[in-house]
Amino acid sequence: DIQMTQSPSSVSASVGDRVTITCRASQGIRGWLAWYQQKPGKAPKLLIYSASSLQSGVPSRFSGSASGTDFTLTISSLQPEDFATYYCQQAHSFPLTFGPGTKVDVK
Amino acid sequence: QVQLQESGPGLVKPSETLSLTCTVSGGSISSYYWSWIRQSPGKGLEWIGYIYYSGSTNYSPSLKTRVTISLGTSKNQFSLSLSSVTAADTAVYYCARHSQRTGDFDYWGQGTLVTVSS
Numbered sequence A: 001d002i003q004m005t006q007s008p009s010s011v012s013a014s015v016g017d018r019v020t021i022t023c024r025a026s027q028g029i030r031g032w033l034a035w036y037q038q039k040p041g042k043a044p045k046l047l048i049y050s051a052s053s054l055q056s057g058v059p060s061r062f063s064g065s066a067s068g069t070d071f072t073l074t075i076s077s078l079q080p081e082d083f084a085t086y087y088c089q090q091a092h093s094f095p096l097t098f099g100p101g102t103k104v105d106v107k
Numbered sequence B: 001q002v003q004l005q006e007s008g009p010g011l012v013k014p015s016e017t018l019s020l021t022c023t024v025s026g027g028s029i030s031s032y033y034w035s036w037i038r039q040s041p042g043k044g045l046e047w048i049g050y051i052y053y054s055g056s057t058n059y060s061p062s063l064k065t066r067v068t069i070s071l072g073t074s075k076n077q078f079s080l081s082l083s084s085v086t087a088a089d090t091a092v093y094y095c096a097r098h099s100q101r102t103g104d105f106d107y108w109g110q111g112t113l114v115t116v117s118s
Helices: none
Strands: A004-007 A010-013 A019-025 A033-038 A045-049 A062-067 A070-075 A085-090 A102-106 B003-007 B018-025 B033-040 B044-052 B057-059 B067-071 B077-082 B091-098 B105-108 B112-116
Touching (some): A004 A085, A010 A019, A019 A033, A019 A085, A033 A062, A033 A070, A045 A062, A045 B105, A070 A085, B003 B105, B018 B112, B044 B067, B044 B077
Parallel strands (some): A010 A102
Antiparallel strands (some): A004 A019, A033 A045, A062 A070, A085 A102, B003 B018, B033 B044, B044 B057, B091 B105
């Protein structure tokens, strides 16, 4: 199985801050990576697919990038509704696997 | 707008079989892959498996011996069956639409908590 790790596990930030979350795959997955946002009691919501493509309806302050087996989710200017937990997911091979999550909370 | 809704018992006894159904509305089940995913505090998000509208399936190796995903009796339903459950199977279970082209999950149900306890 491909293992996904995320760092940091949590980050405290303020509205307006630039937030960067990193996800690393245990082997090459090319661009087969998605990012999700999850709020308490809700299902995950797809933000980014194919490493850098913005899902329809997702604000442009969210962006994704890739470098080898490292992937980055950036929130350019954190908004109040962005406090949540973020997960990456590799879509390269089965079984599909998720990262452990990064919680973004209020500083 | 595609919507998914899980349904089924919220409490299952150890060693019994967990059964859930996902009802898809606002779109056809045809031409898509449909997955089950669960989330527990101890293991995070775990993909269980998918079914294609044709009936073909793919399961996670860690659950393969206990899982069956099938198309429902109703045209826009699919189901999950997990046998011989233990407390470790306690989780929120989600159904989701799985994009075969990009491999992500673009539509999710709200999730249903299933507790395994006697």
